[in-house]
Amino acid sequence: MLVSMEVIGEILRWIIASTLFIAGLLIIHIWIRDKTRRISLLRVFVQFASLVAIYFILTIFPWILVILIVILVSTIFLGRFFCGWICPFGLYMDLVTIFRKSIKVRYLSLPNRFNKALNKLRYAIFAAILAIPFFLAPLHSQSWQLALFFAGSFKHLTILLGPLEPLIIPDTGVLVIEGLNFSYPYVRDVMFYSGEFFAVINGLLFLILTLLGTFLVRRLWCRFCPLGLSFVIINRVRGFRWIPLLHLDKSEEKCTKCGICKRVCPTQVTEVYENRGGNVSTSICIHCFRCVEMCPYKGCLTAKTGGKTVLSSRNWLEPSKTN
Ligand code: SF4
Ligand code: SF4
Ligand code: SF4
Structure with a gap:
């Protein structure tokens, strides 16, 4: 007997709700038992809350360009805090890492020189990704009209917002099951620019490659993500240097x-390890603060803004001194 799409949709809703419930219980359990993971758990919680918030923001306020400007401006004060704590694609990558850890598979580290080279190459990748729409998209004349500019039809810039794509989205997704629209970061763009024939193949390829890549190398996409690099570029602007980052x-x-x-x-x-002291932030730091959480010496590593300490490392190796 064929199972109707309505039943599949209902089952999916239950799976999503129970997964969130179990994840919540797990978070509370680890929070109580393991003090060295509290920042990480708080981060996962904030990431999930942000995902829900982004879903609703996209539902009631689909003005792509305005959302992009708000995110970019926030980085003047917070650096890449968005990457560590809010970005949905970042959350998916972290969940893949949690899964990898749970089945006890060790991650691969990119050779340091290659990682640094990739760092430099980011600018070329950034330019290439932004150029893709201009070469491949059929130019819609209305895209260039100012009135529609702020209404979200500036299609070429949506590629920057790829990482914000929730897995369930309010508008048309790549897979629709009983009213639920499923998607994945960048996949709609990849399909749009692939043309009708290659759309599904390229979409699937992108999904598999990014999941597999992230399974092996932590936060792989973040090493060359165009949105992440936009944050870096903004923070390089001299005029913003007076702002306490x-x-x-x-x-x-x-x-x-x-x-x-x-x-x-x-x-x-x-x-963070190599530099002698003082400000040790770099442009590939996503402000996840895992290093602050894990540094075993009190006050050795701190997250600061405007001279104020927001977070500080603790003596977690010696329980009696833990604070
Ligand atoms: S670098 Fe890109 S994908 Fe990674 S967290 Fe930042 S915005 Fe998201
Ligand atoms: S340097 Fe620290 S805060 Fe930055 S990404 Fe690495 S662990 Fe996270
Ligand atoms: S003491 Fe802290 S900052 Fe120094 S190497 Fe160890 S973890 Fe890094």
Whole structure:
């Protein structure tokens, strides 16, 4: 007997609701038992809450360009905080990492020189990704009209917002099951620019490659993501330098060169470990604060803004000194 789409939709809703419920219980459980994961758990919670918020923002306020401007402006104060705590694609990558850890598969680290080269190459990749729409999209004349500019029809810029795509979206997704529209970051763009014949193949290829890549290398897409790089470019503007940016600070005297910060960093930042002291933030740091959470010496690593400490490392190796 064929199962109707209505039943599949209902089952999917139940699976999503129960997964969220179980994840919530798991988060509370780990929060109570493991103090070294509290920042990470808080981050996952904020990421999920942001995902729900983004879904509703896209439902009631689909003005792509305005959303993009708000996100870009926020980085003047927060740096890449968006990447570590809010970005939905970042959350999906972190969930893949959690899954990999749960089945005890070790991640691959990119060789440091390659990671640094990729860093430099980001600008070329950024230019190429932004250029794609101009070469491949059929130019819609209305795209260039100012009135529609702010109404979200500036299709060429939506590629920058690819990472914001929730898995369930309010408008037409790539897969529709009983009223639920499923999607995945960039897939709609990939399909749009692939033409009718290659749309499904390229969409699927992108999905498989990014999932597999992230399974092997933590936060792989973040190493060359165009939106992430936009944040970096904004923070390079001299005029914004007077603004107290959220950053990582290291105390040279307290650092024992244990190397934990280097090992736990999802984007393989080495400067926190290598630099002597002071502001150790770099452009590939996504402000996840995993290094602050895991640095085992009190006050050695801190997240600061405007001279104020927002987060600080603790002596978690010695329970009696934990605070
Ligand atoms: S770099 Fe891109 S994909 Fe990664 S978290 Fe930032 S915006 Fe999201
Ligand atoms: S984890 Fe802390 S103590 Fe260890 S190398 Fe990094 S900054 Fe230094
Ligand atoms: S340097 Fe620290 S805060 Fe930055 S990405 Fe790495 S672990 Fe996260």
